[in-house]
Amino acid sequence: MKRIGVFVCWCGSNIAGTVDVEKVAEHFRTYPGVVHAESYQYLCSEPGQKIILNRIKEHGLKGVVIAACSPTMHESTFRNTVQQIGFNPFQLEIANIREQVSWVTEDKDSATSKAITSISQIVEKLKGNEALDPIQVPVTKKALVIGGGIAGIEAALNIAKAGYKVYLVEKEATIGGHMAQLSETFPTLDCSQCILTPKMVEVARHPNVELYTLSKVTKIEGFIGNFKVTVHKEPDYVKRADCTACGDCAEVCPVEVPSEFNQTLKYRKAIYIPSPQAVPTIYHIDPETCLGINPIKCNKCAEACERKAIDFDQQPEDILIEVGAIVVATGYDLYDKELMAEYGYGRYQDVIDGLQFERILSASGPTEGKVLRPSDGTVPKRVVFVQCCGSRDPEHHKAYCSKICCMYTAKHALLYKHKVHDGKATVFYMDIRANGKRYEEFVQNAIEHEHISYLRGRVSKIYQENDHLVVMGADTLSGKRVEIEADLVVLAMAMVPGKGTMELAKLLKVGYDENGFLNEAHPKLRPVESLTGGVFIAGAVQAPKDIPETVAQASGAASKVLEMFGQDYLWKEPTIVDVDGSLCSMCGNCVLVCPYGARSLNKEKHIVEVNAVLCESCGACAAACPTGAAQQRNLTDKQIVDMIEVALEIK
Amino acid sequence: MKVNFYPGCTLKTKASNLERTAKASMAILGIELEEMAEWTCCGANFSLANDNIMKMAAPIRNLARAEKVGTELVTICSACYNVLKRANYAVKNDSEKLEKLNLFLEDGKIQDNDDQYHGKVNVLHLLELIKEKIGFDNLKKYIKKPLNGLKVAPYYGCQLIRPQKELEIEDQEAPEILHNLIDALGGDAVDYSMDTECCGSYVEVNRPKEVWLASYRILRQARAAGAKIMITSCPLCLYNLDKHQFDIEKEHSDFKPVPILYFTQLLGLALGLPEEELELNGTKVDPRPVLKESGLL
Numbered sequence: 013m014k015r016i017g018v019f020v021c022w023c024g025s026n027i028a029g030t031v032d033v034e035k036v037a038e039h040f041r042t043y044p045g046v047v048h049a050e051s052y053q054y055l056c057s058e059p060g061q062k063i064i065l066n067r068i069k070e071h072g073l074k075g076v077v078i079a080a081c082s083p084t085m086h087e088s089t090f091r092n093t094v095q096q097i098g099f100n101p102f103q104l105e106i107a108n109i110r111e112q113v114s115w116v117t118e119d120k121d122s123a124t125s126k127a128i129t130s131i132s133q134i135v136e137k138l139k140g141n142e143a144l145d146p147i148q149v150p151v152t153k154k155a156l157v158i159g160g161g162i163a164g165i166e167a168a169l170n171i172a173k174a175g176y177k178v179y180l181v182e183k184e185a186t187i188g189g190h191m192a193q194l195s196e197t198f199p200t201l202d203c204s205q206c207i208l209t210p211k212m213v214e215v216a217r218h219p220n221v222e223l224y225t226l227s228k229v230t231k232i233e234g235f236i237g238n239f240k241v242t243v244h245k246e247p248d249y250v251k252r253a254d255c256t257a258c259g260d261c262a263e264v265c266p267v268e269v270p271s272e273f274n275q276t277l278k279y280r281k282a283i284y285i286p287s288p289q290a291v292p293t294i295y296h297i298d299p300e301t302c303l304g305i306n307p308i309k310c311n312k313c314a315e316a317c318e319r320k321a322i323d324f325d326q327q328p329e330d331i332l333i334e335v336g337a338i339v340v341a342t343g344y345d346l347y348d349k350e351l352m353a354e355y356g357y358g359r360y361q362d363v364i365d366g367l368q369f370e371r372i373l374s375a376s377g378p379t380e381g382k383v384l385r386p387s388d389g390t391v392p393k394r395v396v397f398v399q400c401c402g403s404r405d406p407e408h409h410k411a412y413c414s415k416i417c418c419m420y421t422a423k424h425a426l427l428y429k430h431k432v433h434d435g436k437a438t439v440f441y442m443d444i445r446a447n448g449k450r451y452e453e454f455v456q457n458a459i460e461h462e463h464i465s466y467l468r469g470r471v472s473k474i475y476q477e478n479d480h481l482v483v484m485g486a487d488t489l490s491g492k493r494v495e496i497e498a499d500l501v502v503l504a505m506a507m508v509p510g511k512g513t514m515e516l517a518k519l520l521k522v523g524y525d526e527n528g529f530l531n532e533a534h535p536k537l538r539p540v541e542s543l544t545g546g547v548f549i550a551g552a553v554q555a556p557k558d559i560p561e562t563v564a565q566a567s568g569a570a571s572k573v574l575e576m577f578g579q580d581y582l583w584k585e586p587t588i589v590d591v592d593g594s595l596c597s598m599c600g601n602c603v604l605v606c607p608y609g610a611r612s613l614n615k616e617k618h619i620v621e622v623n624a625v626l627c628e629s630c631g632a633c634a635a636a637c638p639t640g641a642a643q644q645r646n647l648t649d650k651q652i653v654d655m656i657e658v659a660l661e662i663k
Numbered sequence: 664m665k666v667n668f669y670p671g672c673t674l675k676t677k678a679s680n681l682e683r684t685a686k687a688s689m690a691i692l693g694i695e696l697e698e699m700a701e702w703t704c705c706g707a708n709f710s711l712a713n714d715n716i717m718k719m720a721a722p723i724r725n726l727a728r729a730e731k732v733g734t735e736l737v738t739i740c741s742a743c744y745n746v747l748k749r750a751n752y753a754v755k756n757d758s759e760k761l762e763k764l765n766l767f768l769e770d771g772k773i774q775d776n777d778d779q780y781h782g783k784v785n786v787l788h789l790l791e792l793i794k795e796k797i798g799f800d801n802l803k804k805y806i807k808k809p810l811n812g813l814k815v816a817p818y819y820g821c822q823l824i825r826p827q828k829e830l831e832i833e834d835q836e837a838p839e840i841l842h843n844l845i846d847a848l849g850g851d852a853v854d855y856s857m858d859t860e861c862c863g864s865y866v867e868v869n870r871p872k873e874v875w876l877a878s879y880r881i882l883r884q885a886r887a888a889g890a891k892i893m894i895t896s897c898p899l900c901l902y903n904l905d906k907h908q909f910d911i912e913k914e915h916s917d918f919k920p921v922p923i924l925y926f927t928q929l930l931g932l933a934l935g936l937p938e939e940e941l942e943l944n945g946t947k948v949d950p951r952p953v954l955k956e957s958g959l960l
Contacts, residue, residue, distance in 0.1 A: 353836035356856065475856030475884070 013045045014139055017073040018131060019064055020051040021080035023110055028053075030114040032124040036079070039128050045139060047071050056086050061093045068099055075103045075138045079131045081110040100143035102586070102646060107134040133655040140651040146583040149625050151237040152336035153577045156181065158229055158516065161189020162208065162559060163341035163551025163566040165215045170570030171339075172220035176577050179333050180215065181224045181243055183512075184272075186290035188212050189343055193273065195373035195381075197559060198423040199454035205289055205376065212291040224331070225292060228512075232519050235608075235626045236546030237336045237582050247326030249297035249305060250283075254321035257285060257293045261313035261322065269301045271378075275368040277386060278378035283313045283322075287376060297322075337546050337573040340520065340530060341566060342513055344552035347402040347410065347506035355401065355503055356474045361387040362481055362500050363474055366420055369502045373427050383431045385500045388479075392499035395428055396483045397421045397439045398471045402506035404442060410506045410527060415556040417504035418445045422455045424502060425464040437464045438496055440471050440485055448558065467494070474501055507556040520547050521608070529555050540569040545584075545628075548572050587645045588627040589634050591620045595641035602633030602642050666792065667732045668696035669725060671743035672704050678740065678898035680942035684927040685739050685789060691934045692797055692805055696737065696789075699729055705743045709750065716763055720771070722750035723764045727780035739789045739927070741897035745822035745830070748786040752829040755782045788823065790840050790896065790926070791832060799847040807935030809849025813957050815929065816890035816921070817841030817852050818881065819859050820900040835859065841894065844926060848933040855888035857881040862903040875907045882908065882921045891953050894926040901925065905946045922950035932959060 018040040022028035033051040040049035048071045054060050055078060067073060076099075078090050083106040091101035109127040117123050153176050157168040160182030168178045180187070192212070194204035216223050224245055231242035265281035273286040280286075282302040285295050303310040305324050314322040346365055349357035357363045362385045364372075375381040385392045399417050402409040418441065425437040444466075446452040458464050471485040483496045509528040517524045522542040523531040530549045533541040540548050548569040551562040576582065588610075591602075602620060603611045610626035611633060620642075634642045640649055674682040686696050702725055710718035725747065729736040738744045754761040761782060768778045787795075793802065819838050827835035838859065845852035860881055863874030882904065885893055895901050901923055908920040928941050938960055943950050954960045 353834060359854075359856075473856070473860075477884075 014074045015047045015072055016045050016075040016077065016135060016138060017064075017067050017071060018043075018046050018049040018077045018079065018135065019055055019067075020049070020109075020127075020131075021055040021060070021078065022051060022053045023081060023114075024053065027080070027110050027114045027127075030118065030120055030123040031109060031127045032120060035124055036109075036127050036131065040131065040135070043132070043135065046135060048073065055080055056089055061090070064090070064093065065097055068094065068097065073099075075105075075141065077105055077107055077131060077134050077138055079107040079109045079127065079134075082106070082108045082112075102144040103138070103141055105134045105138050105141070107131040129659055132658045136654040136658045137647070137651045140648060140654065141646045144586040144645060147586050147588070147624050149235075149237050149582040149584055151576060151579060151582055152239075152334050153177075154179070154333075154335045155337045155339065155573050155577075156229075156239070156241055156333065156335040157339045157341060159189070159341035159343055159510075159551070159553070160184075160187030160223075160225070161341060161343045161551065162191045162211075163343065163553075163562045164189070164339070165208075165211050166563050166566035167339045167341060167548075167550050167570045167573075168221055169211065169215050169218065170567055171573050171577075172215070172218045174570075174574050174577075176220060176574070178218075178221050179224065179241075179243070179335065180221055181227045181229055183226070183228050184286065185225050185248070185296050186212075186286045186292070187216065187223070187225065188287075188289070188291065190367065191559060192287060192289065193275070193367060193374070194370045195375075195377070196423065196427060198419045199448070199450045201423070201427075203375075205374075209289045209291075212289070216291045223292070226296070227331075229516065229519065230330070232338075233609075235623075236544075236584075237576070238625070239335050239338060239546065241333050241335060241338070243331045243333060245329045245331060246299075247328060248294065249299070249302075249323060249326050250295050251321045251323050252292060252294055254319045255294040256319065256321075257295060258318075259285075259295070260316045260318070261295055264312040264316045266310065266312065267301050267303060269298075274371050274378050275365070277364075277368055277371050289376070337548065337576055338520065339548045339550055339566075339569045339573065340516065340522070340542075340553055341550040341569075342510045342516060342553045344507040344556065345510050347508050349401075349503060349505055351409070352401060352503075354473045355398070355471070355501075356476070356481075357503065360474070360476050360481060360501075361385075362392070362498075363503065364500070365503050365505045366417070366424065369424055370420075373424070373431075381431075383428055383435075390499070391432055391435075393432065393434065394436045394480070394496075394498045395425075395438070395500045395502065396481075396496055396498040397425055397437065397502045397504065398483070399439065399441045399504045400470075400506075401503040403504075410508070412506075412527065412556070413445060414504075414507040415445070416507070416558045418455065419448070419451055419558065421502075421504050422446070422458040422464075426458045426462050429462045429464065437462075438498075439464060439466045440469055440483070441466055442468070442470070448560070467496075469494070507552060509553055513553060520544060522547055522549070529553065540565055540572055546576070584625060585629055586624075587629045587647065588622060588624050589629070589631065589642050589644045591622060592641045592643065593619050595639045596620055597639055597641070599638065601636040601638065605632045605636045607632065664693060664796070665695045665697045666737045667699050667729055667735060669699055669702055669705070669729065669736050669738040669743060669747065671702075671738065671740045672707075673740050673742070673898045677902070678925070680945050681739060681898060681925045681927055684925060684931045684936070684941060687936055687940055688927055688931040688934050689789075691936075692793070692802070694792070694796065699725075699732060699736070701728055705746045706750070707742060707746065709746045715753075716760065716767070719750045719753065719760075719764060720767050722747050723754060723761075723780050724768055724778050726751055726784045726786075727768060727778040730780060730784050734783050734785055735787055736784050737787045737789055737792050739896060741788075741820060741822040741895075742899060744786065744788045745825075749826075749829050751782075751784065751786050754780065788832060788896070790823075790844065793844070794840060799843045802844075802847045803849075806847075806849060806933050808933055808959060810845075810851075810929070810933055810959065811849060811957055813850045813954075813959065814853050814889045814891045815845045815850045816855060816885035816888065816893040817845055817858055818885070818893050818895040818900060818904070818923070820895060820897050821859070821861050821864070823896055824859065841896075841926060844930070845894070848929060850929070850933075853885065853888040853890045855884045855890070857884040862897075862900045864899060864903070867903055867906075871907070874903050875911060878904050878907050879911045879915065879918065882911070883915075883918060885921055886919060890921060891957070892929075892950055893921050893923040894929050895923060896926055901946070905948055908948050920948040922946065922948045922953055924950055 267282035270276035271280035371377040550566040706721035842852035863877040
């Protein structure tokens, strides 16, 4: 029988406070197969690890059970330790007696007895363990960054500068994302374009970056280190090399539609450049609104173009790229304002959202930076800002805080006062969340020095009365109902994941939460990784966040990619599910249930083929297999039955 | 086609013209509103107390009795609709509550009545019935006297549409069903921002001035949007909105009274019911001059 050692950790008083650790150790001294058992204060400490190594040598141990915290915490610590002396790491198992035992009860007797049961199960499992070697996976040292906003730009630049190839895929005609639309940024009020544009240019010009605009990822195959990705690129209908962005084409274009970049506050033509700072700096034709990508119907732009850059014959392309890592940075959109009909968005022209107000404030915006309201182009003398529109309202809208609205509303009100000195700015708020460097000071300054009136309460309705709006709400400090007249109302809408995030998440097999934001692998310790190997996340696609945080997370994601690219091979857990060909009936159940596409039926060879690299060891196939042919390494049916039997005390 | 119909107390008293015009109009549309047997008061108000079980006995008893006839129960009064539908929602989503209520019903049974509710009834407002069983497009075929673009303000109030999650009749912030009805009748439904504001409800009893202010705000907005007349489905809203108009007029010289009707009266008018059957004399603000002016009487 395998010579097994059991080590019971006190974890200070975390475990020892509830579990009688010495009694547990004593129990295992006489347990069949166990040749050594002891308890120690902190097994994860340097001396604790040394004890384990010494006992392995002294007692000639072939298996080790560490009864301590959750395996997600220290399994790799202990496995790395024993590997130093040539002990196979897969002969070491963790029994979790902290999170699942000592932390869930104060009853010492039952905790001790449950600890014994838990450890017994792991001992029984360990008896069936085989020595395994990790699986070696090669790495394609190229990265795909999806989304060309500030998060994607930052991640792409970091990876490219380290010397690796990056494909940057953006669905719009220009990179820059929402940040390019902003006027000035809190808390320093530097102009958003001025700090972003150089980065946009830098990333597009970097020799290691290949930029695909008007493009979408449509297919992802493969696995960590070895993804095969299909990028669908819509045509520009303009030859990039020949376009000088002179704009002669747009001048003659007869089609006018609301400009997306200006949040519908201005018109653009069917051939257009989203903004003068767009990268790539070329015009392109929007086929949806163009009279028909057909020179017979309208050929005005082609006639006007001296360089003959217009090319109606360009076709969509599907580009296949191979990458080792993927960074998802698809950002956010604003919550649909029409879902809050009580605020009259869509009904009243002078009810706008925060991004629209950014465009109004922006020097390159529809009003060239003058604060003019959409309905009649006059200067609004009374502006009401409403925070938390759709946020923090679990009953009707989104339960979460969108995090940036307190800050940008303060900025909006302040910039408004800078431009309209005799204007009155009122902010409806729930509470002020200004927790960032120099954030609180910024808001206080807005309140005290700019005389912006902050009114704590919620707005119930906005309606039109003659030429102005009336904002009905509650002042929850005085307990009174208030009605405030306004010439313009700015709604701080909740941030939601960008359109198409969910479809992309499904392609990537990355989890998302109830609001559609992508899930990180661990909320504290692995914030830029997803649970799918090789896929990293950055920016507002993970949760609402501001620019500094987004940039930090993008750099973090890039450094995780570089960590991968620093190795020639990746090592993967070998506890995959094999197939015993002599038992397999080729029913195909395991292929159907595999969420990772790791299994396939080879009818010619009459076997089920398992891609060891794709297999994530979830065990779904082993559970679905009716004959027992699919067995997970080191978690076979026999091991599971042994564990159950010892737990039920029938063994 | 016959449908099981719950009139409620107000339709037997103050708002009897609502019942009569509804029945007469629906008869033209081929639907007979058949009054359910042994109905009682709906409870009048849906209790928002945490322990509201006793308050739900009345609506659930009615639903139990309706269940013996079929799975549909049609009502018109906004308050009855609100109470019946919310009580129904509560027990459909809480089997323990339903069980308790059935025990109450068992306890309080009179003679051999075996009222037990199984959660199978679907409560419908008459507007929903028209929308679903006849359809607004189809309704146009029955119109004898189109409203000639008469500008009508639809007034929803609260009880017909809130809370949306439980009633599911319309978007509580931007309802359309009365708008659609008006348009189908050949009228012009005006958009104004107060169509879902509260009329003041029972505050009328102790602070009538508040109801004044609420009425003034609603009616003024409707007028500003061009409305000549207003319709509603709620007897209490009609009462409140109608009652103070001449007083408001005295205080605000710019105010012009807006006659208010039940939607069934306007429906009946368009369907060609004779004037005497429309019972247009129930309100302080007489609607007849406006209707005559528009050539509808």
